[in-house]
Amino acid sequence: MDLQHLFSTLADVPWLLTTLDLVGVFFFAVSGALLAARKDFDLVGSMALALFAGLGGGFTRDIVLDRGLPASLENPIYLAPPVLVSLLVYVGAIRPNRLNLTITLFDAAGLALFTVSGVMIAHAMGVHPVSVVVVATVAALGGGVLRDIVANEVPSIFDPRGVYVMPTVMGAAAAELAAQRDALNAYTGTLIALLIFTVRMLAYRYQWRLPGAHVRQDKDRVDRLRRLVQQAQATAARRAARTRERAVWPASGPGGVDAAHGPAEDYEDQVRVEDYDPDTQSITVVDEATRQSVRYHPETGVMDVTDMLTGRTRSYDDPDDDWVVDDGDAPAHP
Structure with missing residues:
Protein backbone atom coordinates (compact mmCIF):
# COMPACT_ATOMS: atom_id res chain seq x y z
CA MET A 1 0.00 0.00 0.00
CA ASP A 2 1.68 3.26 -1.17
CA LEU A 3 1.45 6.68 0.43
CA GLN A 4 -1.19 7.97 -1.99
CA HIS A 5 -3.43 4.95 -1.45
CA LEU A 6 -3.17 5.23 2.34
CA PHE A 7 -4.16 8.87 2.39
CA SER A 8 -7.03 8.22 0.02
CA THR A 9 -8.21 5.55 2.47
CA LEU A 10 -8.09 8.12 5.26
CA ALA A 11 -9.53 10.95 3.18
CA ASP A 12 -12.70 11.02 5.24
CA VAL A 13 -10.70 11.59 8.43
CA PRO A 14 -7.88 14.05 7.51
CA TRP A 15 -7.56 15.09 11.13
CA LEU A 16 -6.86 11.55 12.34
CA LEU A 17 -3.07 11.55 12.65
CA THR A 18 -2.85 15.03 14.18
CA THR A 19 -5.67 14.24 16.59
CA LEU A 20 -4.07 10.97 17.69
CA ASP A 21 -0.76 12.75 18.23
CA LEU A 22 -2.25 15.65 20.20
CA VAL A 23 -4.41 13.45 22.42
CA GLY A 24 -1.44 11.14 23.00
CA VAL A 25 0.72 14.15 23.93
CA PHE A 26 -1.97 15.28 26.37
CA PHE A 27 -2.20 11.90 28.12
CA PHE A 28 1.56 11.48 28.39
CA ALA A 29 1.89 15.09 29.59
CA VAL A 30 -0.62 14.44 32.38
CA SER A 31 1.40 11.43 33.54
CA GLY A 32 4.55 13.59 33.55
CA ALA A 33 2.94 16.49 35.44
CA LEU A 34 1.46 14.14 38.05
CA LEU A 35 4.82 12.46 38.55
CA ALA A 36 6.38 15.92 38.96
CA ALA A 37 3.75 16.74 41.61
CA ARG A 38 4.57 13.55 43.48
CA LYS A 39 8.26 14.46 43.34
CA ASP A 40 7.48 17.97 44.69
CA PHE A 41 8.83 19.69 41.55
CA ASP A 42 8.04 23.36 41.05
CA LEU A 43 6.07 24.73 38.08
CA VAL A 44 9.13 24.85 35.82
CA GLY A 45 10.05 21.27 36.72
CA SER A 46 6.47 20.17 36.13
CA MET A 47 6.40 21.75 32.67
CA ALA A 48 9.76 20.21 31.80
CA LEU A 49 8.66 16.72 32.83
CA ALA A 50 5.33 17.12 31.01
CA LEU A 51 7.18 18.21 27.86
CA PHE A 52 9.61 15.29 28.08
CA ALA A 53 6.76 12.81 28.55
CA GLY A 54 4.44 14.32 25.97
CA LEU A 55 6.89 15.09 23.18
CA GLY A 56 9.67 12.54 23.71
CA GLY A 57 7.99 9.74 21.78
CA GLY A 58 7.11 11.95 18.80
CA PHE A 59 10.66 13.36 18.68
CA THR A 60 12.09 9.85 18.63
CA ARG A 61 9.68 8.66 15.93
CA ASP A 62 10.29 11.62 13.61
CA ILE A 63 14.07 11.44 14.00
CA VAL A 64 14.20 7.68 13.36
CA LEU A 65 12.00 8.07 10.26
CA ASP A 66 14.05 11.08 9.08
CA ARG A 67 10.90 13.16 8.63
CA GLY A 68 12.81 16.40 8.95
CA LEU A 69 11.78 18.86 11.64
CA PRO A 70 9.78 16.96 14.31
CA ALA A 71 6.06 17.67 14.17
CA SER A 72 6.07 19.13 17.69
CA LEU A 73 8.54 21.83 16.56
CA GLU A 74 6.98 22.42 13.16
CA ASN A 75 3.56 23.01 14.70
CA PRO A 76 3.62 24.95 18.02
CA ILE A 77 0.18 23.60 18.96
CA TYR A 78 1.97 20.46 20.20
CA LEU A 79 3.43 22.55 23.03
CA ALA A 80 -0.02 23.54 24.30
CA PRO A 81 -1.07 20.26 26.03
CA PRO A 82 2.05 19.96 28.25
CA VAL A 83 1.91 23.61 29.30
CA LEU A 84 -1.83 23.49 29.96
CA VAL A 85 -1.59 20.24 31.91
CA SER A 86 1.25 21.57 34.07
CA LEU A 87 -0.80 24.65 34.98
CA LEU A 88 -3.86 22.54 35.81
CA VAL A 89 -1.84 20.29 38.10
CA TYR A 90 -0.04 23.25 39.66
CA VAL A 91 -3.28 25.08 40.60
CA GLY A 92 -4.86 21.86 41.84
CA ALA A 93 -7.46 21.45 39.09
CA ILE A 94 -6.03 17.96 38.49
CA ARG A 95 -5.43 16.53 41.96
CA PRO A 96 -6.06 12.79 42.16
CA ASN A 97 -5.84 10.88 45.42
CA ARG A 98 -4.60 7.67 43.80
CA LEU A 99 -1.48 9.00 42.09
CA ASN A 100 0.12 5.76 40.93
CA LEU A 101 -3.10 4.45 39.43
CA THR A 102 -3.92 7.76 37.75
CA ILE A 103 -0.42 8.12 36.29
CA THR A 104 -0.69 4.59 34.92
CA LEU A 105 -4.10 5.30 33.38
CA PHE A 106 -2.87 8.35 31.48
CA ASP A 107 0.39 6.61 30.56
CA ALA A 108 -1.53 3.62 29.14
CA ALA A 109 -3.79 5.93 27.11
CA GLY A 110 -0.79 7.77 25.64
CA LEU A 111 0.89 4.44 24.95
CA ALA A 112 -2.11 3.21 22.96
CA LEU A 113 -2.54 6.37 20.88
CA PHE A 114 1.14 6.79 20.03
CA THR A 115 1.34 3.14 18.96
CA VAL A 116 -1.47 3.55 16.41
CA SER A 117 -0.26 6.92 15.10
CA GLY A 118 3.30 5.55 14.86
CA VAL A 119 2.10 2.66 12.70
CA MET A 120 0.11 4.99 10.44
CA ILE A 121 3.04 7.33 9.87
CA ALA A 122 5.70 4.63 9.41
CA HIS A 123 3.47 2.58 7.10
CA ALA A 124 2.67 5.64 4.99
CA MET A 125 6.40 6.18 4.47
CA GLY A 126 6.79 2.69 3.02
CA VAL A 127 8.81 1.27 5.91
CA HIS A 128 9.22 -2.51 6.10
CA PRO A 129 6.39 -4.09 8.18
CA VAL A 130 8.76 -5.34 10.86
CA SER A 131 10.38 -1.92 11.08
CA VAL A 132 6.92 -0.33 11.32
CA VAL A 133 6.28 -2.32 14.51
CA VAL A 134 9.70 -1.35 15.90
CA VAL A 135 9.25 2.36 15.11
CA ALA A 136 5.73 2.44 16.57
CA THR A 137 6.92 0.68 19.74
CA VAL A 138 9.86 3.05 20.19
CA ALA A 139 7.59 6.05 19.61
CA ALA A 140 5.07 4.79 22.17
CA LEU A 141 7.69 4.00 24.82
CA GLY A 142 10.00 6.98 24.26
CA GLY A 143 8.11 9.62 26.23
CA GLY A 144 7.49 7.39 29.25
CA VAL A 145 11.10 6.22 29.41
CA LEU A 146 12.42 9.79 29.17
CA ARG A 147 9.94 10.92 31.85
CA ASP A 148 10.98 8.20 34.29
CA ILE A 149 14.73 8.66 33.74
CA VAL A 150 14.56 12.42 34.29
CA ALA A 151 12.45 11.88 37.45
CA ASN A 152 14.89 9.20 38.74
CA GLU A 153 12.26 6.46 38.54
CA VAL A 154 12.69 2.89 37.36
CA PRO A 155 11.38 3.04 33.75
CA SER A 156 8.12 1.17 33.42
CA ILE A 157 9.58 -1.08 30.73
CA PHE A 158 11.87 -2.59 33.39
CA ASP A 159 9.23 -2.90 36.09
CA PRO A 160 8.17 -6.57 36.47
CA ARG A 161 4.85 -5.53 38.06
CA GLY A 162 2.59 -5.66 35.03
CA VAL A 163 3.32 -6.23 31.35
CA TYR A 164 4.22 -2.92 29.67
CA VAL A 165 5.99 -3.48 26.34
CA MET A 166 4.04 -6.47 25.00
CA PRO A 167 0.66 -4.67 24.64
CA THR A 168 2.46 -2.07 22.52
CA VAL A 169 4.18 -4.65 20.31
CA MET A 170 0.97 -6.65 19.88
CA GLY A 171 -1.05 -3.52 19.10
CA ALA A 172 1.54 -2.26 16.61
CA ALA A 173 1.57 -5.66 14.86
CA ALA A 174 -2.25 -5.70 14.71
CA ALA A 175 -2.34 -2.15 13.31
CA GLU A 176 0.27 -2.99 10.67
CA LEU A 177 -1.67 -6.10 9.62
CA ALA A 178 -4.76 -3.93 9.25
CA ALA A 179 -2.80 -1.39 7.21
CA GLN A 180 -1.49 -4.14 4.93
CA ARG A 181 -5.13 -5.00 4.17
CA ASP A 182 -6.17 -1.37 3.66
CA ALA A 183 -8.30 -1.63 6.79
CA LEU A 184 -6.52 0.81 9.11
CA ASN A 185 -8.84 3.75 9.59
CA ALA A 186 -10.42 5.79 12.38
CA TYR A 187 -12.59 2.91 13.54
CA THR A 188 -10.03 0.09 13.49
CA GLY A 189 -7.37 2.44 14.87
CA THR A 190 -9.61 3.33 17.81
CA ARG A 205 -4.23 -4.58 37.90
CA TYR A 206 -3.44 -8.27 38.12
CA GLN A 207 0.36 -7.95 38.03
CA TRP A 208 0.83 -10.13 34.97
CA ARG A 209 4.38 -11.17 34.19
CA LEU A 210 6.05 -12.72 31.20
CA PRO A 211 7.60 -16.20 31.64
CA GLY A 212 10.91 -15.96 33.38
CA ALA A 213 10.12 -12.70 35.18
CA HIS A 214 10.07 -14.25 38.62
CA VAL A 215 10.74 -11.05 40.56
CA ARG A 216 7.90 -10.33 42.99
CA GLN A 217 7.20 -7.74 45.59
CA ASP A 218 7.42 -8.83 49.22
CA LYS A 219 4.19 -7.44 50.62
CA ASP A 220 5.32 -8.04 54.22
CA ARG A 221 8.39 -5.88 53.60
CA VAL A 222 6.32 -3.09 52.06
CA ASP A 223 3.79 -3.24 54.90
CA ARG A 224 6.59 -3.11 57.46
CA LEU A 225 8.11 -0.01 55.86
CA ARG A 226 4.72 1.69 55.67
CA ARG A 227 3.96 0.92 59.32
CA LEU A 228 7.31 2.24 60.52
CA VAL A 229 7.26 5.39 58.40
CA GLN A 230 3.68 6.20 59.46
CA GLN A 231 4.56 5.78 63.11
CA ALA A 232 7.66 7.93 62.69
CA GLN A 233 5.61 10.57 60.84
CA ALA A 234 2.98 10.67 63.57
CA THR A 235 5.68 11.09 66.22
CA ALA A 236 7.38 13.86 64.24
CA ALA A 237 4.08 15.68 63.77
CA ARG A 238 3.37 15.59 67.52
CA ARG A 239 6.85 16.91 68.30
CA ALA A 240 6.45 19.72 65.78
CA ALA A 241 3.07 20.66 67.26
CA ARG A 242 4.46 20.76 70.79
CA THR A 243 7.39 22.87 69.67
CA ARG A 244 5.11 25.36 67.93
CA GLU A 245 2.99 25.60 71.06
CA ARG A 246 6.06 26.54 73.07
CA ALA A 247 7.07 28.99 70.30
CA VAL A 248 10.68 27.86 70.45
CA TRP A 249 10.94 26.17 67.04
CA PRO A 250 14.65 26.39 66.06
CA ALA A 251 16.12 27.55 62.79
CA SER A 252 15.50 24.79 60.30
CA GLY A 253 17.79 23.13 57.84
CA PRO A 254 17.06 22.38 54.21
CA GLY A 255 14.43 19.80 55.08
CA GLY A 256 12.57 22.01 57.53
CA VAL A 257 13.92 20.43 60.78
CA ASP A 258 17.16 21.14 62.59
CA ALA A 259 19.08 17.89 62.99
CA ALA A 260 19.76 18.51 66.65
CA HIS A 261 16.20 19.31 67.65
CA GLY A 262 13.97 17.68 65.02
CA PRO A 263 12.99 14.02 64.87
CA ALA A 264 16.44 12.83 63.70
CA GLU A 265 16.55 9.72 65.82
CA ASP A 266 16.40 5.96 65.43
CA TYR A 267 12.76 4.91 65.51
CA GLU A 268 12.11 1.58 67.22
CA ASP A 269 15.80 0.83 66.52
CA GLN A 270 14.78 0.00 62.96
CA VAL A 271 14.61 3.18 60.90
CA ARG A 272 16.28 6.57 61.18
CA VAL A 273 14.34 9.76 60.50
CA GLU A 274 16.42 11.73 58.05
CA ASP A 275 14.11 14.59 57.12
CA TYR A 276 10.72 15.99 58.14
CA ASP A 277 8.83 18.91 56.64
CA PRO A 278 6.40 20.40 59.22
CA ASP A 279 4.49 22.26 56.49
CA THR A 280 3.58 19.26 54.32
CA GLN A 281 4.24 16.71 57.11
CA SER A 282 6.19 14.62 54.59
CA ILE A 283 8.92 12.54 56.13
CA THR A 284 11.99 10.61 54.97
CA VAL A 285 13.32 7.64 56.90
CA VAL A 286 16.24 5.31 56.23
CA ASP A 287 16.04 1.58 56.82
CA GLU A 288 19.66 0.60 57.36
CA ALA A 289 18.89 -3.12 57.36
CA THR A 290 17.74 -3.07 53.73
CA ARG A 291 19.61 0.07 52.66
CA GLN A 292 16.43 1.80 51.58
CA SER A 293 15.29 5.40 51.88
CA VAL A 294 11.54 5.90 52.24
CA ARG A 295 9.76 9.19 51.52
CA TYR A 296 6.18 9.25 52.81
CA HIS A 297 3.53 11.80 51.79
CA PRO A 298 0.66 11.60 54.31
CA GLU A 299 -1.64 13.79 52.22
CA THR A 300 -1.72 11.32 49.31
CA GLY A 301 -0.56 8.13 51.06
CA VAL A 302 2.21 7.71 48.47
CA MET A 303 5.38 6.03 49.69
CA ASP A 304 8.52 6.39 47.52
CA VAL A 305 11.06 3.66 48.29
CA THR A 306 14.60 4.28 46.98
CA ASP A 307 17.29 1.62 46.89
CA MET A 308 20.31 3.47 48.26
CA LEU A 309 22.73 1.20 46.38
CA THR A 310 21.26 1.65 42.90
CA GLY A 311 19.37 4.94 43.33
CA ARG A 312 16.24 3.42 41.82
CA THR A 313 12.88 4.50 43.19
CA ARG A 314 9.62 2.53 43.32
CA SER A 315 6.42 4.16 44.52
CA TYR A 316 3.43 2.70 46.33
CA ASP A 317 0.00 4.21 46.79
CA ASP A 318 -2.21 3.92 49.83
CA PRO A 319 -2.51 0.19 50.77
CA ASP A 320 -5.99 -0.05 49.25
CA ASP A 321 -4.51 0.98 45.90
CA ASP A 322 -1.08 -0.66 45.97
CA TRP A 323 -2.02 -3.70 43.88
CA VAL A 324 0.98 -5.54 45.30
CA VAL A 325 0.79 -9.34 45.20
CA ASP A 326 1.64 -11.82 47.93
CA ASP A 327 2.70 -14.42 45.37
CA GLY A 328 2.65 -14.94 41.65
CA ASP A 329 -0.97 -16.05 41.50
CA ALA A 330 -3.36 -13.74 43.32
CA PRO A 331 -3.52 -9.99 43.91
CA ALA A 332 -3.25 -8.83 47.49
CA HIS A 333 -6.10 -6.40 47.06
CA PRO A 334 -8.77 -7.76 44.72
Whole structure:
Protein backbone atom coordinates (compact mmCIF):
# COMPACT_ATOMS: atom_id res chain seq x y z
CA MET A 1 0.00 0.00 0.00
CA ASP A 2 1.68 3.26 -1.17
CA LEU A 3 1.45 6.68 0.43
CA GLN A 4 -1.19 7.97 -1.99
CA HIS A 5 -3.43 4.95 -1.45
CA LEU A 6 -3.17 5.23 2.34
CA PHE A 7 -4.16 8.87 2.39
CA SER A 8 -7.03 8.22 0.02
CA THR A 9 -8.21 5.55 2.47
CA LEU A 10 -8.09 8.12 5.26
CA ALA A 11 -9.53 10.95 3.18
CA ASP A 12 -12.70 11.02 5.24
CA VAL A 13 -10.70 11.59 8.43
CA PRO A 14 -7.88 14.05 7.51
CA TRP A 15 -7.56 15.09 11.13
CA LEU A 16 -6.86 11.55 12.34
CA LEU A 17 -3.07 11.55 12.65
CA THR A 18 -2.85 15.03 14.18
CA THR A 19 -5.67 14.24 16.59
CA LEU A 20 -4.07 10.97 17.69
CA ASP A 21 -0.76 12.75 18.23
CA LEU A 22 -2.25 15.65 20.20
CA VAL A 23 -4.41 13.45 22.42
CA GLY A 24 -1.44 11.14 23.00
CA VAL A 25 0.72 14.15 23.93
CA PHE A 26 -1.97 15.28 26.37
CA PHE A 27 -2.20 11.90 28.12
CA PHE A 28 1.56 11.48 28.39
CA ALA A 29 1.89 15.09 29.59
CA VAL A 30 -0.62 14.44 32.38
CA SER A 31 1.40 11.43 33.54
CA GLY A 32 4.55 13.59 33.55
CA ALA A 33 2.94 16.49 35.44
CA LEU A 34 1.46 14.14 38.05
CA LEU A 35 4.82 12.46 38.55
CA ALA A 36 6.38 15.92 38.96
CA ALA A 37 3.75 16.74 41.61
CA ARG A 38 4.57 13.55 43.48
CA LYS A 39 8.26 14.46 43.34
CA ASP A 40 7.48 17.97 44.69
CA PHE A 41 8.83 19.69 41.55
CA ASP A 42 8.04 23.36 41.05
CA LEU A 43 6.07 24.73 38.08
CA VAL A 44 9.13 24.85 35.82
CA GLY A 45 10.05 21.27 36.72
CA SER A 46 6.47 20.17 36.13
CA MET A 47 6.40 21.75 32.67
CA ALA A 48 9.76 20.21 31.80
CA LEU A 49 8.66 16.72 32.83
CA ALA A 50 5.33 17.12 31.01
CA LEU A 51 7.18 18.21 27.86
CA PHE A 52 9.61 15.29 28.08
CA ALA A 53 6.76 12.81 28.55
CA GLY A 54 4.44 14.32 25.97
CA LEU A 55 6.89 15.09 23.18
CA GLY A 56 9.67 12.54 23.71
CA GLY A 57 7.99 9.74 21.78
CA GLY A 58 7.11 11.95 18.80
CA PHE A 59 10.66 13.36 18.68
CA THR A 60 12.09 9.85 18.63
CA ARG A 61 9.68 8.66 15.93
CA ASP A 62 10.29 11.62 13.61
CA ILE A 63 14.07 11.44 14.00
CA VAL A 64 14.20 7.68 13.36
CA LEU A 65 12.00 8.07 10.26
CA ASP A 66 14.05 11.08 9.08
CA ARG A 67 10.90 13.16 8.63
CA GLY A 68 12.81 16.40 8.95
CA LEU A 69 11.78 18.86 11.64
CA PRO A 70 9.78 16.96 14.31
CA ALA A 71 6.06 17.67 14.17
CA SER A 72 6.07 19.13 17.69
CA LEU A 73 8.54 21.83 16.56
CA GLU A 74 6.98 22.42 13.16
CA ASN A 75 3.56 23.01 14.70
CA PRO A 76 3.62 24.95 18.02
CA ILE A 77 0.18 23.60 18.96
CA TYR A 78 1.97 20.46 20.20
CA LEU A 79 3.43 22.55 23.03
CA ALA A 80 -0.02 23.54 24.30
CA PRO A 81 -1.07 20.26 26.03
CA PRO A 82 2.05 19.96 28.25
CA VAL A 83 1.91 23.61 29.30
CA LEU A 84 -1.83 23.49 29.96
CA VAL A 85 -1.59 20.24 31.91
CA SER A 86 1.25 21.57 34.07
CA LEU A 87 -0.80 24.65 34.98
CA LEU A 88 -3.86 22.54 35.81
CA VAL A 89 -1.84 20.29 38.10
CA TYR A 90 -0.04 23.25 39.66
CA VAL A 91 -3.28 25.08 40.60
CA GLY A 92 -4.86 21.86 41.84
CA ALA A 93 -7.46 21.45 39.09
CA ILE A 94 -6.03 17.96 38.49
CA ARG A 95 -5.43 16.53 41.96
CA PRO A 96 -6.06 12.79 42.16
CA ASN A 97 -5.84 10.88 45.42
CA ARG A 98 -4.60 7.67 43.80
CA LEU A 99 -1.48 9.00 42.09
CA ASN A 100 0.12 5.76 40.93
CA LEU A 101 -3.10 4.45 39.43
CA THR A 102 -3.92 7.76 37.75
CA ILE A 103 -0.42 8.12 36.29
CA THR A 104 -0.69 4.59 34.92
CA LEU A 105 -4.10 5.30 33.38
CA PHE A 106 -2.87 8.35 31.48
CA ASP A 107 0.39 6.61 30.56
CA ALA A 108 -1.53 3.62 29.14
CA ALA A 109 -3.79 5.93 27.11
CA GLY A 110 -0.79 7.77 25.64
CA LEU A 111 0.89 4.44 24.95
CA ALA A 112 -2.11 3.21 22.96
CA LEU A 113 -2.54 6.37 20.88
CA PHE A 114 1.14 6.79 20.03
CA THR A 115 1.34 3.14 18.96
CA VAL A 116 -1.47 3.55 16.41
CA SER A 117 -0.26 6.92 15.10
CA GLY A 118 3.30 5.55 14.86
CA VAL A 119 2.10 2.66 12.70
CA MET A 120 0.11 4.99 10.44
CA ILE A 121 3.04 7.33 9.87
CA ALA A 122 5.70 4.63 9.41
CA HIS A 123 3.47 2.58 7.10
CA ALA A 124 2.67 5.64 4.99
CA MET A 125 6.40 6.18 4.47
CA GLY A 126 6.79 2.69 3.02
CA VAL A 127 8.81 1.27 5.91
CA HIS A 128 9.22 -2.51 6.10
CA PRO A 129 6.39 -4.09 8.18
CA VAL A 130 8.76 -5.34 10.86
CA SER A 131 10.38 -1.92 11.08
CA VAL A 132 6.92 -0.33 11.32
CA VAL A 133 6.28 -2.32 14.51
CA VAL A 134 9.70 -1.35 15.90
CA VAL A 135 9.25 2.36 15.11
CA ALA A 136 5.73 2.44 16.57
CA THR A 137 6.92 0.68 19.74
CA VAL A 138 9.86 3.05 20.19
CA ALA A 139 7.59 6.05 19.61
CA ALA A 140 5.07 4.79 22.17
CA LEU A 141 7.69 4.00 24.82
CA GLY A 142 10.00 6.98 24.26
CA GLY A 143 8.11 9.62 26.23
CA GLY A 144 7.49 7.39 29.25
CA VAL A 145 11.10 6.22 29.41
CA LEU A 146 12.42 9.79 29.17
CA ARG A 147 9.94 10.92 31.85
CA ASP A 148 10.98 8.20 34.29
CA ILE A 149 14.73 8.66 33.74
CA VAL A 150 14.56 12.42 34.29
CA ALA A 151 12.45 11.88 37.45
CA ASN A 152 14.89 9.20 38.74
CA GLU A 153 12.26 6.46 38.54
CA VAL A 154 12.69 2.89 37.36
CA PRO A 155 11.38 3.04 33.75
CA SER A 156 8.12 1.17 33.42
CA ILE A 157 9.58 -1.08 30.73
CA PHE A 158 11.87 -2.59 33.39
CA ASP A 159 9.23 -2.90 36.09
CA PRO A 160 8.17 -6.57 36.47
CA ARG A 161 4.85 -5.53 38.06
CA GLY A 162 2.59 -5.66 35.03
CA VAL A 163 3.32 -6.23 31.35
CA TYR A 164 4.22 -2.92 29.67
CA VAL A 165 5.99 -3.48 26.34
CA MET A 166 4.04 -6.47 25.00
CA PRO A 167 0.66 -4.67 24.64
CA THR A 168 2.46 -2.07 22.52
CA VAL A 169 4.18 -4.65 20.31
CA MET A 170 0.97 -6.65 19.88
CA GLY A 171 -1.05 -3.52 19.10
CA ALA A 172 1.54 -2.26 16.61
CA ALA A 173 1.57 -5.66 14.86
CA ALA A 174 -2.25 -5.70 14.71
CA ALA A 175 -2.34 -2.15 13.31
CA GLU A 176 0.27 -2.99 10.67
CA LEU A 177 -1.67 -6.10 9.62
CA ALA A 178 -4.76 -3.93 9.25
CA ALA A 179 -2.80 -1.39 7.21
CA GLN A 180 -1.49 -4.14 4.93
CA ARG A 181 -5.13 -5.00 4.17
CA ASP A 182 -6.17 -1.37 3.66
CA ALA A 183 -8.30 -1.63 6.79
CA LEU A 184 -6.52 0.81 9.11
CA ASN A 185 -8.84 3.75 9.59
CA ALA A 186 -10.42 5.79 12.38
CA TYR A 187 -12.59 2.91 13.54
CA THR A 188 -10.03 0.09 13.49
CA GLY A 189 -7.37 2.44 14.87
CA THR A 190 -9.61 3.33 17.81
CA LEU A 191 -10.40 -0.34 18.40
CA ILE A 192 -6.71 -1.29 18.44
CA ALA A 193 -5.90 1.62 20.78
CA LEU A 194 -8.63 0.45 23.18
CA LEU A 195 -7.21 -3.08 23.04
CA ILE A 196 -3.71 -1.84 23.95
CA PHE A 197 -5.10 0.28 26.79
CA THR A 198 -7.23 -2.58 28.17
CA VAL A 199 -4.42 -5.14 28.10
CA ARG A 200 -2.02 -2.71 29.78
CA MET A 201 -4.46 -1.87 32.58
CA LEU A 202 -5.41 -5.52 33.16
CA ALA A 203 -1.70 -6.39 33.32
CA TYR A 204 -1.17 -3.62 35.87
CA ARG A 205 -4.23 -4.58 37.90
CA TYR A 206 -3.44 -8.27 38.12
CA GLN A 207 0.36 -7.95 38.03
CA TRP A 208 0.83 -10.13 34.97
CA ARG A 209 4.38 -11.17 34.19
CA LEU A 210 6.05 -12.72 31.20
CA PRO A 211 7.60 -16.20 31.64
CA GLY A 212 10.91 -15.96 33.38
CA ALA A 213 10.12 -12.70 35.18
CA HIS A 214 10.07 -14.25 38.62
CA VAL A 215 10.74 -11.05 40.56
CA ARG A 216 7.90 -10.33 42.99
CA GLN A 217 7.20 -7.74 45.59
CA ASP A 218 7.42 -8.83 49.22
CA LYS A 219 4.19 -7.44 50.62
CA ASP A 220 5.32 -8.04 54.22
CA ARG A 221 8.39 -5.88 53.60
CA VAL A 222 6.32 -3.09 52.06
CA ASP A 223 3.79 -3.24 54.90
CA ARG A 224 6.59 -3.11 57.46
CA LEU A 225 8.11 -0.01 55.86
CA ARG A 226 4.72 1.69 55.67
CA ARG A 227 3.96 0.92 59.32
CA LEU A 228 7.31 2.24 60.52
CA VAL A 229 7.26 5.39 58.40
CA GLN A 230 3.68 6.20 59.46
CA GLN A 231 4.56 5.78 63.11
CA ALA A 232 7.66 7.93 62.69
CA GLN A 233 5.61 10.57 60.84
CA ALA A 234 2.98 10.67 63.57
CA THR A 235 5.68 11.09 66.22
CA ALA A 236 7.38 13.86 64.24
CA ALA A 237 4.08 15.68 63.77
CA ARG A 238 3.37 15.59 67.52
CA ARG A 239 6.85 16.91 68.30
CA ALA A 240 6.45 19.72 65.78
CA ALA A 241 3.07 20.66 67.26
CA ARG A 242 4.46 20.76 70.79
CA THR A 243 7.39 22.87 69.67
CA ARG A 244 5.11 25.36 67.93
CA GLU A 245 2.99 25.60 71.06
CA ARG A 246 6.06 26.54 73.07
CA ALA A 247 7.07 28.99 70.30
CA VAL A 248 10.68 27.86 70.45
CA TRP A 249 10.94 26.17 67.04
CA PRO A 250 14.65 26.39 66.06
CA ALA A 251 16.12 27.55 62.79
CA SER A 252 15.50 24.79 60.30
CA GLY A 253 17.79 23.13 57.84
CA PRO A 254 17.06 22.38 54.21
CA GLY A 255 14.43 19.80 55.08
CA GLY A 256 12.57 22.01 57.53
CA VAL A 257 13.92 20.43 60.78
CA ASP A 258 17.16 21.14 62.59
CA ALA A 259 19.08 17.89 62.99
CA ALA A 260 19.76 18.51 66.65
CA HIS A 261 16.20 19.31 67.65
CA GLY A 262 13.97 17.68 65.02
CA PRO A 263 12.99 14.02 64.87
CA ALA A 264 16.44 12.83 63.70
CA GLU A 265 16.55 9.72 65.82
CA ASP A 266 16.40 5.96 65.43
CA TYR A 267 12.76 4.91 65.51
CA GLU A 268 12.11 1.58 67.22
CA ASP A 269 15.80 0.83 66.52
CA GLN A 270 14.78 0.00 62.96
CA VAL A 271 14.61 3.18 60.90
CA ARG A 272 16.28 6.57 61.18
CA VAL A 273 14.34 9.76 60.50
CA GLU A 274 16.42 11.73 58.05
CA ASP A 275 14.11 14.59 57.12
CA TYR A 276 10.72 15.99 58.14
CA ASP A 277 8.83 18.91 56.64
CA PRO A 278 6.40 20.40 59.22
CA ASP A 279 4.49 22.26 56.49
CA THR A 280 3.58 19.26 54.32
CA GLN A 281 4.24 16.71 57.11
CA SER A 282 6.19 14.62 54.59
CA ILE A 283 8.92 12.54 56.13
CA THR A 284 11.99 10.61 54.97
CA VAL A 285 13.32 7.64 56.90
CA VAL A 286 16.24 5.31 56.23
CA ASP A 287 16.04 1.58 56.82
CA GLU A 288 19.66 0.60 57.36
CA ALA A 289 18.89 -3.12 57.36
CA THR A 290 17.74 -3.07 53.73
CA ARG A 291 19.61 0.07 52.66
CA GLN A 292 16.43 1.80 51.58
CA SER A 293 15.29 5.40 51.88
CA VAL A 294 11.54 5.90 52.24
CA ARG A 295 9.76 9.19 51.52
CA TYR A 296 6.18 9.25 52.81
CA HIS A 297 3.53 11.80 51.79
CA PRO A 298 0.66 11.60 54.31
CA GLU A 299 -1.64 13.79 52.22
CA THR A 300 -1.72 11.32 49.31
CA GLY A 301 -0.56 8.13 51.06
CA VAL A 302 2.21 7.71 48.47
CA MET A 303 5.38 6.03 49.69
CA ASP A 304 8.52 6.39 47.52
CA VAL A 305 11.06 3.66 48.29
CA THR A 306 14.60 4.28 46.98
CA ASP A 307 17.29 1.62 46.89
CA MET A 308 20.31 3.47 48.26
CA LEU A 309 22.73 1.20 46.38
CA THR A 310 21.26 1.65 42.90
CA GLY A 311 19.37 4.94 43.33
CA ARG A 312 16.24 3.42 41.82
CA THR A 313 12.88 4.50 43.19
CA ARG A 314 9.62 2.53 43.32
CA SER A 315 6.42 4.16 44.52
CA TYR A 316 3.43 2.70 46.33
CA ASP A 317 0.00 4.21 46.79
CA ASP A 318 -2.21 3.92 49.83
CA PRO A 319 -2.51 0.19 50.77
CA ASP A 320 -5.99 -0.05 49.25
CA ASP A 321 -4.51 0.98 45.90
CA ASP A 322 -1.08 -0.66 45.97
CA TRP A 323 -2.02 -3.70 43.88
CA VAL A 324 0.98 -5.54 45.30
CA VAL A 325 0.79 -9.34 45.20
CA ASP A 326 1.64 -11.82 47.93
CA ASP A 327 2.70 -14.42 45.37
CA GLY A 328 2.65 -14.94 41.65
CA ASP A 329 -0.97 -16.05 41.50
CA ALA A 330 -3.36 -13.74 43.32
CA PRO A 331 -3.52 -9.99 43.91
CA ALA A 332 -3.25 -8.83 47.49
CA HIS A 333 -6.10 -6.40 47.06
CA PRO A 334 -8.77 -7.76 44.72
